[in-house]
Amino acid sequence: MREYNFDGLIGPTHNYAGLSPGNLASQTHGGQPSQPRAAALQGLEKMRFVSELGVGQAVLPPQPRPSLRTLRALGFTGSDEEVITRAARDGEHLLRLTSSASAMWTANAATVAPSVDTADGRLHLTPANLTQMFHRAIEADTTHAVLRAIFADAKHFQVHAPLPGAAHFADEGAANHTRLFTPGHKAVHLLAWGRSAWQDVKGPQRFPARQTLESSQALARLHQLEPARVLMPQQHPDGIDAGAFHTDVLAVGNERFLMLHALAFVEHPALLASLREKLGEAFRFMVATDDELPVKDAVKAYPFNSQVLSLPDGTMAIIAPIESRETPTARAFLERVVAGDNPVKAVHYLDVRQSMNNGGGPACLRQRISLTDAERAAITADVFYSPALHEALAAWVRRHYREVLRPEDVRDPLLARETMTALDELTRLLKLGSVYDFQQ
Numbered sequence: 001m002r003e004y005n006f007d008g009l010i011g012p013t014h015n016y017a018g019l020s021p022g023n024l025a026s027q028t029h030g031g032q033p034s035q036p037r038a039a040a041l042q043g044l045e046k047m048r049f050v051s052e053l054g055v056g057q058a059v060l061p062p063q064p065r066p067s068l069r070t071l072r073a074l075g076f077t078g079s080d081e082e083v084i085t086r087a088a089r090d091g092e093h094l095l096r097l098t099s100s101a102s103a104m105w106t107a108n109a110a111t112v113a114p115s116v117d118t119a120d121g122r123l124h125l126t127p128a129n130l131t132q133m134f135h136r137a138i139e140a141d142t143t144h145a146v147l148r149a150i151f152a153d154a155k156h157f158q159v160h161a162p163l164p165g166a167a168h169f170a171d172e173g174a175a176n177h178t179r180l181f182t183p184g185h186k187a188v189h190l191l192a193w194g195r196s197a198w199q200d201v202k203g204p205q206r207f208p209a210r211q212t213l214e215s216s217q218a219l220a221r222l223h224q225l226e227p228a229r230v231l232m233p234q235q236h237p238d239g240i241d242a243g244a245f246h247t248d249v250l251a252v253g254n255e256r257f258l259m260l261h262a263l264a265f266v267e268h269p270a271l272l273a274s275l276r277e278k279l280g281e282a283f284r285f286m287v288a289t290d291d292e293l294p295v296k297d298a299v300k301a302y303p304f305n306s307q308v309l310s311l312p313d314g315t316m317a318i319i320a321p322i323e324s325r326e327t328p329t330a331r332a333f334l335e336r337v338v339a340g341d342n343p344v345k346a347v348h349y350l351d352v353r354q355s356m357n358n359g360g361g362p363a364c365l366r367q368r369i370s371l372t373d374a375e376r377a378a379i380t381a382d383v384f385y386s387p388a389l390h391e392a393l394a395a396w397v398r399r400h401y402r403e404v405l406r407p408e409d410v411r412d413p414l415l416a417r418e419t420m421t422a423l424d425e426l427t428r429l430l431k432l433g434s435v436y437d438f439q440q
């Protein structure tokens, strides 16, 4: 098995609309101009870096925005241009909600269980319904279509439908999922959650908890995971109230290593004890206390939203956002990790600032999918990273993306046209077939 990081290609409408309460970066940068072209190229550079480390890399496409399908479903009629002009008359907010390039954060696209962990020996994927935030909920249908197109071979893959219902089964995908394993032990899946639909659990006071316990339970069932190898910790309500809207803002794990902030989970010492019991002596962890790394710094600098990657030489490397190098407490923690008794031997700081300014670090930008050789061979879409694909995608970005997008630009009907032209070309470049509603 080899892990592939499926990064979201940042879409042409990348903008700062302040859409996510509880996500402090989104709130802070709302209304500022964005740089879609630079954003997409930053994302591609991260893919290049990861690939050059010898780690599997692949790409997932952006989604059509503004979502004309959504605007039509809300009653705006006429040609594409008329739909946008009419929606703009009702104010900019609806256009902002339907123009977000938020599908770039593919950690939220789905939750995945590799075939070694599932009862039927197939790889299971469930697109996240993202019902907690309207601008993200409209991603689910297209994500489902894209995953069905890529993971089409039913012998190897099962792509489930997004979880049904609204608030009860709110699901944010792999941002709340961590898979850990040690030699000689089966993998353990951590499926975290922030609130319960039915049980009386103390949740955050200030900001919304996005994922429910009941969703995590449904994912464990759908993916046919062995119940004894699943743990469902609660995200710490104080962590959520400090801006950790997803688990991956305060915790990240890989194979036999987990690093976390003390406010990532409720009762983290008990969680670490059960992990030690399930994974044995080889399991390693590093906890940052609030004294060492104030949660405010962790939310601002995102050291836990790093990618922890297994390298071909058996060691691990951390890909952290440059904000973590600029924040002394975050940097000191990462340096302590590298010096500690664990497999991490290096930390690399990368610039994904365009995405960071909306609350998405290196880990948010990727969906981890472990594939056997046979599974990889069953995928016919051209989504696996290569220097040639990089060149083609960078040229595509330069051809189609605007340099700057101001908040009021979402009113421009040309933006939708440009995006459709770009995405239509992209589906051919990636050999995806017709996955978008405007292609039907």
Ligand SMILES: NCCC[C@H](NC(=O)CCC(=O)O)C(=O)O
Pocket (backbone or CB within 6 Å): 015, 016, 017, 018, 019, 020, 023, 026, 027, 030, 100, 102, 105, 107, 108, 133, 136, 175, 246, 358, 359, 360, 361, 364
């Ligand atoms: N995993 C990181 C997700 C970040 C994402 N941000 C946003 O949607 C901000 C969009 C805006 O405000 O323009 C979110 O909060 O779900």
